[in-house]
Amino acid sequence: MKKTVLIIGLIISSSVFSQVAVGKATLESSSSSLEFGNENRGMVLPWVTDVASVQNAVNGTLVFDLTDKKIKSYQNNSWVDLSIDATGIADSSLQDVLTDGSTVKVAIGTPTATSGILVLEDSNKAMILPKVASPHLNIISPAPGMMVYDTVKKQLAVFNGSVWTFWGE
Numbered sequence: 001m002k003k004t005v006l007i008i009g010l011i012i013s014s015s016v017f018s019q020v021a022v023g024k025a026t027l028e029s030s031s032s033s034l035e036f037g038n039e040n041r042g043m044v045l046p047w048v049t050d051v052a053s054v055q056n057a058v059n060g061t062l063v064f065d066l067t068d069k070k071i072k073s074y075q076n077n078s079w080v081d082l083s084i085d086a087t088g089i090a091d092s093s094l095q096d097v098l099t100d101g102s103t104v105k106v107a108i109g110t111p112t113a114t115s116g117i118l119v120l121e122d123s124n125k126a127m128i129l130p131k132v133a134s135p136h137l138n139i140i141s142p143a144p145g146m147m148v149y150d151t152v153k154k155q156l157a158v159f160n161g162s163v164w165t166f167w168g169e
Contacts (some may be wrong), residue, residue, distance in 0.1 A: 019125070029128065030043035036130035040138040042159070043130055045071060051079045064145025064160075071145060071158045071165075080165065083160040129156070138166040 008114065021027050048054055050067045054074075061074040062082075068078070070083035101110025127148040132138055135157045144161030155168035 002031075023130075025169070032128045033125035034130040038131050039131050040135070041130055042132065042135065042139060042142060042148040042157075044143045045145040045147060049144060058080065068152055069144065069160050076119060082156075082158050082165065084165050107135070132157075133161075 012026070019027055019030075019033055019035075021035050022041060029035070045062050045064045045066070047066055048063045051057075051063060051065050051072055053073075054061065054063060057074045057117075058168075059074055059076065063072055064070075065072050065079075070081050072079045073082055111130075122142075125139050129147060131151050132148045133151045135142070135148045135150055142159040142164075144159065146159040148155045148157050149155075150166065153166055153168065155166040158165050158167070
């Protein structure tokens with residue numbers, strides 16, 4: 001009986017499309033693999049001691065680099081700074097004693113990646129960032145490495161521990 005239930009469960013789960021909503025009940029778009037609620041909260045990127053320590057990075061990887069307190073994106077096989085301002089201050093003491101778990105990963109979509117903590121595997125879906133009106137005014141205590149979409153400026157906003165940087169057209 002247990003084997004039958006397991007087999008039926010596997011068949012059903014293989015036919016379900018992977019889409020996740022965090023902090024909300026329904027998805028805004030069928031083209032998203034991951035969406036966030038609209039509270040005054042952001043998504044905090046993984047902290048790394050130095051981007052040189054990130055192994056097997058693929059284009060599209062996002063991290064917060066503790067060496068120079070910047071949010072970086074791996075694009076065209078090199079790291080690009082998304083923070084601009086180098087004055088970020090980040091207290092990393094909570095993470096300094098932790099070690100990475102090589103098997104601690106979550107994939108949304110068909111898992112193929114060899115690296116990453118949260119990997120969105122869909123080739124035809126995107127992640128919708130948390131949407132916050134004027135995050136520099138409405139997020140009370142942003143964490144270094146926080147990333148949101150500013151609905152007022154209609155721009156990507158990233159926080160490096162000291163200042164917000166806005167990326168637009």
